[in-house]
Amino acid sequence: MYVAVKGGERAIDNAHAWLAEDRRGDTTVAELSVPQIREQLALAVNRVMAEGSLYDPDLAALAIKQARGDLIEAVFLIRAYRTTLPRFGTSIPVDTARMRVDRRISATFKDLPGGQILGPTFDYTHRLLDFKLAAEGAPLAPTPQAAPDMAPVPHVTALLDRDELIEATPDTGEAPPDLTRQPLELPANRALRLQALARADEGFILSLAYSTQRGYGRTHAFVGELRIGAVAVELEIPELGFAITIGEMTLTECETVNQFKGSRTEPPQFTRGYGLVLGQCERKSIAMSLVDRALRWKELGEDFTGAPAQDEEFVLSHADNVQATGFLEHIKLPHYVDFQAELELVRRLRAEALAQTQPSPRAAAE
Amino acid sequence: MSIMDRQNWMGLLARARPADLAALLPDLPQSQWLRPPEVGAVMVQGRTGGSGAPFHLGEITVTRCSLQLTCGTVGHAHVQGRDRDHAHRAALVDALMQTGAAADLQARILAPLARIETDARAARAGRAQATKVDFFTLVRGEDA
Structure with missing residues (x-):
């Protein structure tokens, strides 16, 4: 009932x-x-x-x-x-090579075209509390400016790609699946994994990425390039018959250069991990590229070591914090009837167990 | 008018800050809605490794509308964000740019918007360049 x-x-x-x-x-x-x-x-x-x-x-x-x-x-x-918004369409893929970069650094090459641009970073700050910020209205010193360079900054991996030192990432032309339209199905291709990772919980992805660095699915990642900046969003307008820029968005992109592989037929080559995140989310994009690379073990002919970051089902099923918090927090809501049933069951089992261990008074008298 | 011209002004209008466009076009000429402003989302794609196969990155809010001037010229707008007035003004300018008013509008609205955008981009790029690292090598012990 x-x-x-x-x-x-x-x-x-x-x-x-x-x-x-x-x-x-x-x-x-x-x-x-x-x-x-x-x-x-x-x-x-x-x-x-x-x-x-x-x-x-x-x-x-x-x-x-x-x-x-x-x-x-x-x-x-x-x-x-x-979920309340109608979907007007899907953009032309953003071109991050044409990003107007606020920040662009490489941990693999000191001197590279476009240079190392630090941007507004916490790196190299002393991590000491700044009590000046507790005082309101302190005037800011003007930010130094140099002569602007508006030329596009080439991708670091494109430099390696030129000499075939890194695996190519060809555009297969395959239409990517969309998590917001079809439920997650495993095994997932890389496009679906990247979509899931891009919207995944930063803390979860950070911990998984850290676990790969500590040896659970190690991939020897270098940050080939990290860039933050604005890209144009372009959309084909059917009634016009051509594409227009509908706006701009800030993105954070991380490309890792990872341990190489080679075979009898192919000379050794670096492999890649990729992270791309909406907005300025540096930690998340680095973590995403490490987890992306760890999940590629099968495609790259590596061993599955049982590491969580290699386990697609584990990663993709637990990365979404809205799903996770929904299921976690629902257990605090009323479960009176479920619990009542459990309570009845435990009482009955206890009664049966007690009846077996303690002989009835009549049995003792006999 | 070439398609490229139209792409350029529609892009400029979409990227403009709504307040800047409103300041340059305070009074709205008469028009009739073909599609009144509607807020929706566009799914944005990225490319694996920056240049490979596309994947779905996330959505962006967009407002679109279409209108017709009293002379019959049609204007369209798709602009980032949820500002209906922004879309309305962008569609009006798109329509007017296809009429005899184009030269006047180019000077009065599009040129100032382009200048605002160029200045803002240069200011940002200038700040970025100021944070570019100049490496220098210290003399090493064995070289001394």
Whole structure:
């Protein structure tokens, strides 16, 4: 028998009212605006866009405000919102070789065309708390500027590719599957894995990538190149019959150069891992490229060592934080009937077990 | 008008900040909606390894609309974000650029927008260049 129980409506309404009050916090402190979050908590905004899989800084900032800074909750809000949007089409693949780079570094070549451009990075900061930031309104010194160089910066792997020192990544012309349209099916091809990784939880991907560095599916990765900057988004417009730029987005791209392989027929060659993430998400893109490379073991004829980062089913089934948090957090919701059944069962089993170990009083008397 | 000209101005209008476009085109000429502004998403693709097979990276919000001027000229817009006024103005300029007003609009709206964009890009690229590393090699012990 299924028993429906109603109630708690008043408690829920009051809980939500209190949530709104707590979200606002101390009213003697100025309220945070959405543009303030967008501009001053930009990396949180970028993370919510990447994992929410929707590029819209204003919406991500709003979600962060609504979620009181709980970024997974904010990602959930963005994912829910995006399901309400009609899909106008699919862009022409973005050309990251034409990215206008804010940052571009290589750990493999010191001197390379375009140079090492640090950009606005935390690297080389001392990681000491800056109490000057606690004082409001401190004027900023002007940022130094040099003569701009608007020429496109070539990809580092293109330099290796020229001499066939690294595996080629030909465009097979195969139409990529879309996780947002068809449920995940395994085995997945690389395009599907990259889509899943691009929207995956940063913490999960970071830990998996770290595990490969520590030996669980080691791939000897060098960061061939890391670049952050703006690319144009182009869309074919059917009623016009040609493509137009509909906007620009900031992306973070990481290409790793990994351990080489060779065979009797092919001379040794470096292999590649790839990371591409919406927004400025450097840690995530590096981690993504390491996990992408680890997942390619079969295609590259490597051994499966049982490492979690090599296990496609493990990685892809657990990488999405909205799915994970949904299933995890649902166990706190009422399970009264399920539990009642378990309780009954345990009571009965205990009674049976006790009856066997303790002979009945009549048996003892006989 | 070539297709490339139209691609250029439609792209410039889509990339422009809505506030900049609104400041340059405060009054909206009469037009009739063929498709009123609608907010949706476009799935953006990347390429494996930057140049290989495409994959789905994530979506971007886009607002589109189509309109017709009283003279019958049709204008379209697809602009990033959820700003309906931005799409409306972009479609108006797209239509007007196909009329006799093109030269005036080019000077009054498109040229200033292009200048704003060029300046902003140069300012960013200048900051990036200032963070470019100049390596120098220290004299090593055995060379001294």
